[in-house]
Amino acid sequence: MIYASDLDRTLIYSPGAIGVPEDSPGLIPAEIVDGRTVSYISQHALDLLRELAAKIVFMPVTTRTIAQYRRINLFQETIIPDYAITSNGGNILVNGIVDKEWRAAIGRRVERDSATAEEAGNLVRSVVREEWIISERYCDDLFYTFVVYRDLLPADELTRLAEQLHELGWRVSLQGRKLYVVPEAVNKNAAIIHVRRTVHSGPMVASGDSLLDKSLLAGADYAIAPCHGEIFAEQQAGLVKLEYPFTQRSGVFAGDEILQYVQKIYNNLTAVGVGRNE
Numbered sequence: 390m391i392y393a394s395d396l397d398r399t400l401i402y403s404p405g406a407i408g409v410p411e412d413s414p415g416l417i418p419a420e421i422v423d424g425r426t427v428s429y430i431s432q433h434a435l436d437l438l439r440e441l442a443a444k445i446v447f448m449p450v451t452t453r454t455i456a457q458y459r460r461i462n463l464f465q466e467t468i469i470p471d472y473a474i475t476s477n478g479g480n481i482l483v484n485g486i487v488d489k490e491w492r493a494a495i496g497r498r499v500e501r502d503s504a505t506a507e508e509a510g511n512l513v514r515s516v517v518r519e520e521w522i523i524s525e526r527y528c529d530d531l532f533y534t535f536v537v538y539r540d541l542l543p544a545d546e547l548t549r550l551a552e553q554l555h556e557l558g559w560r561v562s563l564q565g566r567k568l569y570v571v572p573e574a575v576n577k578n579a580a581i582i583h584v585r586r587t588v589h590s591g592p593m594v595a596s597g598d599s600l601l602d603k604s605l606l607a608g609a610d611y612a613i614a615p616c617h618g619e620i621f622a623e624q625q626a627g628l629v630k631l632e633y634p635f636t637q638r639s640g641v642f643a644g645d646e647i648l649q650y651v652q653k654i655y656n657n658l659t660a661v662g663v664g665r666n667e
């Protein structure tokens with residue numbers, strides 16, 4: 390069995406996203422930068438994850454850049470995954486080393502399927518007013534993140550932007566204050582399909598919270614999402630009918646329910662002899 394999961398706002402949470410006071414019991418630092426905890430995981434979720442990671446293939450699948458992923462102490466020290474997908478699928482790390490062949494293949498696909506980064510960036514800047522943008526970054530030579538004043542950003546402008554970018558072969562996701570603008574070929578599912586071809590890991594369970602995780606969840610045999618974030622918002626708005634469950638709790642402790650779900654699937658599968666990876 391393989392468990393592929395998004396990280397931020399699914400398993401690990403920044404102080405702004407945990408949904409409880411930082412000194413609440415049951416929180417463990419997951420990422421420490423300059424002596425400051427910048428993301429947490431629930432202790433219970435960590436215990437379950439550690440137990441599962443010894444028996445199955447656990448694969449982080451994140452939109453973080455390679456450098457931002459390597460900064461997460463939890464996955465460098467406590468649980469060290471053999472495979473990790475970063476840069477929203479643009480990079481695959483195998484035992485911490487970047488798979489260069491994959492990166493080159495992604496580069497070719499982006500060139501073939503999407504307008505240039507310059508064109509996409511210009512379109513964003515022509516729709517999203519300068520005063521709504523706090524900062525802009527082009528990540529791992531693949532995609533953009535814009536930190537925006539979310540309250541100022543009109544929803545209909547964002548919808549219009551998403552439609553126009555779609556025609557250029559780019560996708561949009563708004564998570565907290567971060568607007569992601571990503572070429573179509575840079576997606577989590579394509580990277581997972583690639584890894585699964587080599588790992589022969591059997592059934593896949595997935596979890597994630599944002600629009601960038603939808604391909605990840607759709608490609609899995611079993612999936613769960615927390616009751617916060619873009620996927621939950623879509624479901625609440627009645628925009629889509631989704632086949633997978635949501636957690637009861639929002640915030641960092643949604644991680645407990647997510648891991649309990651993964652454990653339940655693992656137990657069910659091993660009961661019929663298909664879950665364990667040797």
Ligand SMILES: [Mg+2]
Nearest residue numbers: 395397398598
């Ligand atoms: Mg997320």
